[in-house]
Amino acid sequence: MSRRARARRRQRTPGPALLVPLICAALGAAGGAGLAPTVLACLGRPEAVDASKWTVLIPGMDEKVLTPGLGRGTRIGAGALLVVPHSFSRSDRILPRDDREIARLEIELAPESGPLLVNLVPPGLEGPGITSIKLWPDRWADPSQFEVPTPPGQPAVLMNSEGRVTAWTGERWAPLTTQPAGTVELSAFDGAARLLRIRALDSDGRVVVEDDWTDAPVPTRWRVGAAAGGIVAGLLAGLVMAGAGSLPGGLLLALLLVAPPLVVLHLPHIAWLSAVERLFLVRTPTWELAQLVLAAAALPLAAAAALRSGALTGGRARGRGLPWPVWFGLVAGAAIVGARGLAAWELVLVVPGAALLAGPAWLAHRGRISRQDLLLRDLPTLLLIAGLGWGLGLLPAMLWRLLVVVAQVPALAERAPRAGSDVFFATVLALPLGAELALRNSYLDTGWSSEHLSGAELGAGEDASGVVPYWSESCGADPRKVWWFGGSSAGGAYQMEGRPADFFPGQVHRALCDQGLAVRTVNFANGGRDTFTFSRALPDLMEDETPDLVVVYVGVNDVLTANSSLTRKQREAARADEDGQTGWLATLAARSRVVAGLSLLNRPAGGEESEFVAAVPVADAEENLRRIIGGVEAQGGRVLLIPELTRPTSPDPLGPYRAMEARVAADEPSAVWVDVVDQTAQLDPDDVFVDRNHLSRAGHAAVAERLAPALATLLAPSSPPTPPEVSP
Numbered sequence: 001m002s003r004r005a006r007a008r009r010r011q012r013t014p015g016p017a018l019l020v021p022l023i024c025a026a027l028g029a030a031g032g033a034g035l036a037p038t039v040l041a042c043l044g045r046p047e048a049v050d051a052s053k054w055t056v057l058i059p060g061m062d063e064k065v066l067t068p069g070l071g072r073g074t075r076i077g078a079g080a081l082l083v084v085p086h087s088f089s090r091s092d093r094i095l096p097r098d099d100r101e102i103a104r105l106e107i108e109l110a111p112e113s114g115p116l117l118v119n120l121v122p123p124g125l126e127g128p129g130i131t132s133i134k135l136w137p138d139r140w141a142d143p144s145q146f147e148v149p150t151p152p153g154q155p156a157v158l159m160n161s162e163g164r165v166t167a168w169t170g171e172r173w174a175p176l177t178t179q180p181a182g183t184v185e186l187s188a189f190d191g192a193a194r195l196l197r198i199r200a201l202d203s204d205g206r207v208v209v210e211d212d213w214t215d216a217p218v219p220t221r222w223r224v225g226a227a228a229g230g231i232v233a234g235l236l237a238g239l240v241m242a243g244a245g246s247l248p249g250g251l252l253l254a255l256l257l258v259a260p261p262l263v264v265l266h267l268p269h270i271a272w273l274s275a276v277e278r279l280f281l282v283r284t285p286t287w288e289l290a291q292l293v294l295a296a297a298a299l300p301l302a303a304a305a306a307l308r309s310g311a312l313t314g315g316r317a318r319g320r321g322l323p324w325p326v327w328f329g330l331v332a333g334a335a336i337v338g339a340r341g342l343a344a345w346e347l348v349l350v351v352p353g354a355a356l357l358a359g360p361a362w363l364a365h366r367g368r369i370s371r372q373d374l375l376l377r378d379l380p381t382l383l384l385i386a387g388l389g390w391g392l393g394l395l396p397a398m399l400w401r402l403l404v405v406v407a408q409v410p411a412l413a414e415r416a417p418r419a420g421s422d423v424f425f426a427t428v429l430a431l432p433l434g435a436e437l438a439l440r441n442s443y444l445d446t447g448w449s450s451e452h453l454s455g456a457e458l459g460a461g462e463d464a465s466g467v468v469p470y471w472s473e474s475c476g477a478d479p480r481k482v483w484w485f486g487g488s489s490a491g492g493a494y495q496m497e498g499r500p501a502d503f504f505p506g507q508v509h510r511a512l513c514d515q516g517l518a519v520r521t522v523n524f525a526n527g528g529r530d531t532f533t534f535s536r537a538l539p540d541l542m543e544d545e546t547p548d549l550v551v552v553y554v555g556v557n558d559v560l561t562a563n564s565s566l567t568r569k570q571r572e573a574a575r576a577d578e579d580g581q582t583g584w585l586a587t588l589a590a591r592s593r594v595v596a597g598l599s600l601l602n603r604p605a606g607g608e609e610s611e612f613v614a615a616v617p618v619a620d621a622e623e624n625l626r627r628i629i630g631g632v633e634a635q636g637g638r639v640l641l642i643p644e645l646t647r648p649t650s651p652d653p654l655g656p657y658r659a660m661e662a663r664v665a666a667d668e669p670s671a672v673w674v675d676v677v678d679q680t681a682q683l684d685p686d687d688v689f690v691d692r693n694h695l696s697r698a699g700h701a702a703v704a705e706r707l708a709p710a711l712a713t714l715l716a717p718s719s720p721p722t723p724p725e726v727s728p
Helices: 003-012 014-034 036-043 220-243 247-265 269-278 286-309 324-337 345-357 359-366 371-407 409-415 417-440 504-514 531-541 568-581 584-590 593-601 618-634 655-667 697-714
Strands: 054-057 073-077 080-084 093-096 104-109 116-121 131-137 157-160 183-188 193-201 207-212 471-475 480-486 519-523 549-554 638-643 671-673
Touching (some): 014 036, 014 220, 036 247, 036 269, 080 183, 104 116, 183 193, 220 286, 286 371, 324 371, 345 359, 345 371, 345 417, 359 371, 371 409, 409 417, 504 697, 531 568, 531 618, 549 618, 568 618, 618 638, 618 655, 638 655, 638 697, 655 671
Parallel strands (some): 480 519, 480 549, 549 638, 638 671
Antiparallel strands (some): 054 093, 080 193, 093 183, 116 183, 131 157, 193 207, 471 519
């Protein structure tokens, strides 16, 4: 054997090629185990508060938030106790189960925390007499309002001038100098509060409650998982280094590719919460978003390792290989199976999709590459389409196909450059389509629609075509039909999710049925819906049946939604103008979820309130109400207008709106107006509301008690023009 042949043989020996990946895998395992706490803080699902130590009181008395992990509620995560306000401003209240008197309180807030409200409740006293102390991280110090008990720059909390509270100075705890308290209540305001440690002592120095959320042990499964992830990352980095032309160049490339996942792992939890809000990912928990971003950040490393290792490189043909009918049968089968769930008109897209899947056949034929060899490498493409369908599977399938094609570049450049470039560009052009289909098969189909992002309330569908009943029920023979229009205050609110009949429309329905009336109630109320939506949806809703009475409970979603510089009426006119003047390409781009999502990256973090206007100003709301009244009256029905309730403030933000409703009812013969404000005016707002405008159980019961007699009068066989309980 010649010297050159022996040198080539030594280069092909697997020992040196495998040594670098194995060393990197060992280093990755050690690094992953060390990063386990960081990985847990970034990717771990928040845990519940220890129920043996703490009681969590959720706004709205017995109401229950079903998904606190979406950024609301109290939970443990990222080495701290997170207390996050719910909708609008109200927060959970957390208090110790031990009811002994507290004489000393020690609290440490995280430097990135929002302020914490501490209520010191005297023994046996609830409500009046509570001493409220606001704790702020030192980075938000305002010397004119707060006293600083510790040197500047220390991770201490601040105290207001009304009373002193324990503060962590960085070296020791300072004492509490207030009178003993029966218990302590903790809640958040003006953002999420993050507590690191807390300890409460009684007058004898005994611990009442103590918790340290920074020292939570890392579960074994997280250490094992982090180590396994480190092994995978190390192997991939090692393959990149081993496949490089020189070790220094491979090392530099591996470091560049490993850096993005490490950056993702070190991003603080608050960054993911900000991304959820900024990008309108309202139904994506922060840890899920972190996991998705981590997976995306690791893709370049995995792709480089696959290409450098030569695992995707095909060889020359040896005989006939796999028969063509078998290959095309597999392609057709994957295309047909992946088409499940598609609409009839969408099935025509399966034919060009199947042609796209058959691209490697063209490569195998023109590039004289083994059909069987190339199919094995491209098989994940067919499996992804067959398993996930065209909607979710096209994007990952094309990403894998792109790797396979790039791996064949040396062979294709020599044997079939034209065929290789055709398949490459077809795959690249399919990537945006795959991303669009993936988004449209998720909740972002609504969340990232241009109509929604132009000013709709988060989580709300303002498309008139999407107005469907939230709840319906009937009683009696030949019932009178009652429709309810409104926002989340009348249906679909978070605090009574899963119990639609408990909203006041359902309670009114039960009261009418108990009186012997035959009634069919359909509640169309749901989050974000306003008079604009209902006025546009009414003609379609009345195609199947016509109501005898339409009850409209609106206001908040009309005038208290300053989320856009244009009103909904102006946006409707602008869209109509764009559809009439712009070309099909611009219209298609405006409707793209990918384009809409990318536009959010340039969305300013905040802006002046003066830049935005109400979605439906009072004048537009009046036009919409008269449009609804006219449509219902034309079918022989009547409309009952009810002013929406909000937590009492001065001035009343819905005062002009309520006056407009009363005026419209007085002008329209088929409309009446019932004021429910007087029914709840004498009640404690904390008993009626769970936040700014959503009602508690007591609030729903109070409104139902006021409305049931009015509806009974309106639905009576010989209903007078003006019911006794109705104020015109």
